[in-house]
Structures are given as structure tokens and as C-alpha cells.
Amino acid sequence: MADDAPSSSTFAGNSVDSSINQDELIMKQQREIEQEISETIPLVGDLESLQTLEKEYNEDPVYMLKVKDLSAKYKYIRRTRPDGNCFFRAFSYAYLEHLVTDKQEYEKFYEIAKNSKEILVALGFPQFTVEDFYETFMEVVQRVGEHAGGTLDELGAIRQELHDKFNKQGYSDYIVVYLRLITSGQLQTEHDFYQNFIEGSRTVTEFCRQEVEPMYKESDHIHIIALSNALKVGVRVRYMDRGEGSQVMAHDFPEGAKPLVHLLYRPGHYDILYA
16 A cells, blocks of 8 residues: 555544534534624513514514414513523513512512522532522522512612613522522422423433523423422413414413413513513
């Protein structure tokens, strides 16, 4: 064989190198897309008229019918970043915002929130891990409580402070992490019930480790059921998809509860709705 003739191993190597380079390019592109999303979309946006959805879907007759139905029930939408944490971020923002004007509901929630760390530690979550997230979560909850039911100026100030905190990655992500832990704790506490919602052979604990506790994992019915039960908060989710009919169907969690939080679900994403 001539010295400069390529061997079969060289071809194999080039093939592997080419495959690796392609994978790296795809991953790099994905990271760039995620970075672009991060830089252009706030974690929690400003209040917008629901008419912005009409502009978004003005060339889609199926969705336009559903937007018109939604517009008959709600006036405003607040968008959240589509990063897999949108349910937890939308829920916590909307609920804390509601508590600003509902002192009685706040007192009920405060007791649940205050006792949540002990429940998680008793379930086996490491105290030093839980503590950091708990303290940040309770700091925001207590700030809301200091102004709940206050004057118009106080309410305006705490709403702005809440909005600012939710758009600071540190605060915002810590709140999301803590709600993920509460959700996991609820699922494991009532594991016999929730096991019925998990497909395949995974245990509830395995499901929690893989689908609930990690950041950026999207949420499904089971997450909403567990969190709404854990915090005793009514949530109404409006589902806007390509299903039959012109109406945006609603689902209340837990069933029969008065909804204090209203969310819009479009495939893979949650935003906040306001009547």
C-alpha cells in the first residue's frame, strides 16, 4: 500500500469526526436559540390586551375563533418565557399577585408555606438544599403579606416589586425550584393516588426525580393537580388548541375549587389570563 493511501481506519475516523462535529453544531445552534429566547423574552412580561393574540393568529381561522371565545371571558394576558418553567412561574406570579388584594387568602397560604419546609425535610429532602430555596420563597411571600390589603399606593408598589423580583433570574428561579419541590413532596406523600397518572413502569419517586424536580422540565396535568392540592389553591386552565369547536375549554384544579389563578395553555406553554 502506498504511504499516502488512506486506510479504512482513517475513513472510519473521518466519519466519526464528521458525526461529532455535526452533533456539536446542532448543540451550539440550540444553545444560541435558547440564548436568543433568554435575551428577547422577559421571564414574566407586562400586562397586554388580549387583542395581541388576535394579531398573532390573524391568518389562522381555527385559532382566531378560539381567541374570540377567549376574548369574551378575559381582557388581558401576561406572557411568560417559554423555557419549560412557564407553568410554575405563571402560577406563582398570578397567585402572589392575587394575594396582594386578598388578606384572608394570604393568611391561609402563609401557614401552608411556612410549614412546607418541615414537610419536605421529613420526606427526606436534604435540609441544607431545601433551606436556601425556602428562605428566598418566604422572603417574597412575606413582602406580599406586609402590603396585602393596603392602600392603592402600597398595592401598586408591591405589585411593581413583585414584577421586578420575578424578572430577576435569582429570585424567579428559586421560587420555581421551591414550587417544584413542593409538587414533588405532594406527589410522594400521596403516591398511591398519583401512581395512577404515571405511564409506564416508573415509580412516583422516579417520576419526581426525572420530570418534576429538574428545572426546564415541562408540566402536565399531574404537576398542576399536585401543586394545587398541596397549596389548596384553585387553578383554572383554558386550553387553546386545534381541537374541535370554537370554544376554549376550561379545566379546574382541584375539581370544584374556586379558581383564583387563570392560565392559558397553548401546546407546551402557559401564560396568565385576567378577566
